[in-house]
Amino acid sequence: MKADRDSGMKAAAPQRTSEWLHVYSDGASRGNPGPAGAGAQARNARGEVLLEISDFLGTVTNNVAEYWALILILEASRSLGYRRIKAHMDSQLVANQITGGYRVKKEWLKPLVARVRTLLDEYQDVEVQYIPRENNTECDALANSAVNDGLLGLKAPLLTDEDGSLF
Numbered sequence: 001m002k003a004d005r006d007s008g009m010k011a012a013a014p015q016r017t018s019e020w021l022h023v024y025s026d027g028a029s030r031g032n033p034g035p036a037g038a039g040a041q042a043r044n045a046r047g048e049v050l051l052e053i054s055d056f057l058g059t060v061t062n063n064v065a066e067y068w069a070l071i072l073i074l075e076a077s078r079s080l081g082y083r084r085i086k087a088h089m090d091s092q093l094v095a096n097q098i099t100g101g102y103r104v105k106k107e108w109l110k111p112l113v114a115r116v117r118t119l120l121d122e123y124q125d126v127e128v129q130y131i132p133r134e135n136n137t138e139c140d141a142l143a144n145s146a147v148n149d150g151l152l153g154l155k156a157p158l159l160t161d162e163d164g165s166l167f
Contacts, residue, residue, distance in 0.1 A: 019045045020125075021082035023073045025089050026139035027057075027065025028147050035151055036065040038158075039142025040073030042080065051076055054142040056150030058157030066091040067112035068159070069143060074119040084125040088136070095130040 022043045029036040040053040053072045057065055070089060077085070089095055096102035097113055098120070104113050120126045133140070149155040 017082055018084065019082065020084045020086050021050075021077060021080060022047075022086050022088060023070075023077055024131075024136055024139045025066070025069035025073050025087070026136050026143045027062060027067070027069045027091070028140065028143035029060060029062040029065045030147060033059050033061045033064075035147050036060045036062070037143040037146030037150065038065060038069035038072050039139040039144070039146060040069045040076075041139060041142070042073055042077045050080060052142060054146045054149075055158045056146045056155040058150070058159045060159060063091070063093060063106070063109060064112065065143070066094045067109065067116065069139070070094065071112065071115055071119065074116065078119075078122065083123060085120065085123045086127040086129060087120070088129050088131045090131055090133045090136040090140075092130050095128050098128050 022045070023040065024043070025038070025040040027036060027038055036057040036059065038053060038055045038057055042050045044050055053069070053076060055072060057068055060068070066089065070087065074087075093102060097104050097109070098116055104110050120128075146155060150157060
């Protein structure tokens with residue numbers, strides 16, 4: 001199923017399950033900062049896609065786009081009823097900052113890291129995993145599609161300067 005701001009949120013019915021929910025996320029930025037998009041999926045243990053996100057973010061850095069892709073899928077996945085989550089991403093920086101392996105140096109990333117950690121704290125079990133880019137092609141396509149749609153004027157930017165976390 002697909003979830004984005006234009007079509008409304010669509011997701012499977014809550015299923016209070018002990019299975020692992022797998023979320024995949026990717027951000028795309030054309031320039032740094034530049035026009036950016038977020039792409040993400042939530043899948044069950046069998047690999048079935050439960051929901052997708054493809055959002056144009058506006059002008060942000062690549063790292064901000066990576067964080068927003070993860071935030072958006074974590075927020076959307078709350079309604080699915082899982083207690084265990086594995087977050088997969090092709091950004092080593094994001095994966096390591098979330099787990100504490102890397103220090104968060106940029107002030108504008110600190111609120112995004114805190115938001116991700118707060119969302120992950122809602123789960124009983126959490127794993128965060130860096131994956132190679134070639135294992136995340138579907139989310140990459142969703143993120144780049146969002147950038148294309150934004151540049152064509154088909155989608156309005158999700159983020160504005162008031163978000164305080166653009167750069």
